């Protein structure tokens with residue numbers, strides 16, 4: 654049965670009672686995070702934005718990367734801090750709320766991004782953290798074992814996309830797309846939920862306890 658378009662994708666989005674870092678990303682079946690205009694605005698569809706808003710609503714901190722800010726603009730949580738990992742120029746003059754902005758610059762090419770992030774999150778006393786970056790920063794953080802829970806929405810069909818359409822019910826394929834492009838190794842991340850909408854599959858992975 655196709656769910657009502659305004660029904661939540663996942664029933665339980667409660668945060669664990671400890672520091673918890675979630676990520677949320679939309680990709681097409683080739684792993685691209687953007688549509689023809691180079692942003693997610695031309696890729697988003699269905700309930701993807703509703704899921705993003707729900708996740709964002711209760712976050713203390715949103716983490717993203719400099720390239721995403723330059724492409725997508727500034728997206729703050731309703732009541733928290735936007736933390737941007739960046740070593741380059743950011744369009745600070747256009748930031749609508751500089752008081753709620755933190756920029757984290759990893760020290761050198763050998764310094765861990767996750768370590769720099771942990772320091773900043775501790776200073777902010779943040780427990781509910783949502784990473785809304787693109788795939789590059791996300792892969793860096795999953796490689797460094799820094800993300801607890803990963804939401805991936807995979808676009809499965811659209812006549813306007815260059816990526817090949819896939820059958821929306823092919824859960825094995827969408828899982829493989831997400832795992833491959835975001836480096837979610839099966840030894841470290843378990844798929845715990847999967848929801849199929851027309852043209853879009855929502856996947857939810859949890860990092861195994863180490």
Ligand SMILES: NC(=O)c1ccc[n+]([C@@H]2O[C@H](COP(=O)([O-])OP(=O)(O)OC[C@H]3O[C@@H](n4cnc5c(N)ncnc54)[C@H](OP(=O)(O)O)[C@@H]3O)[C@@H](O)[C@H]2O)c1
Pocket residue numbers: 677678679680686687691692693696717718719720721722724725738739740741742759766785786787788789790791793
């Ligand atoms: N579909 C979606 O859900 C979604 C979400 C977010 C973004 N996007 C799209 O994704 C694209 C950008 O994604 P992206 O992955 O290239 O950029 P990103 O998410 O901004 O992550 C890469 C940026 O992080 C910063 N960074 C600093 N040190 C790093 C390190 N060691 N490893 C990785 N990143 C480091 C850099 O910022 P500086 O360059 O400032 O130093 C780098 O440009 C855009 O097209 C955007 O529209 C889509």
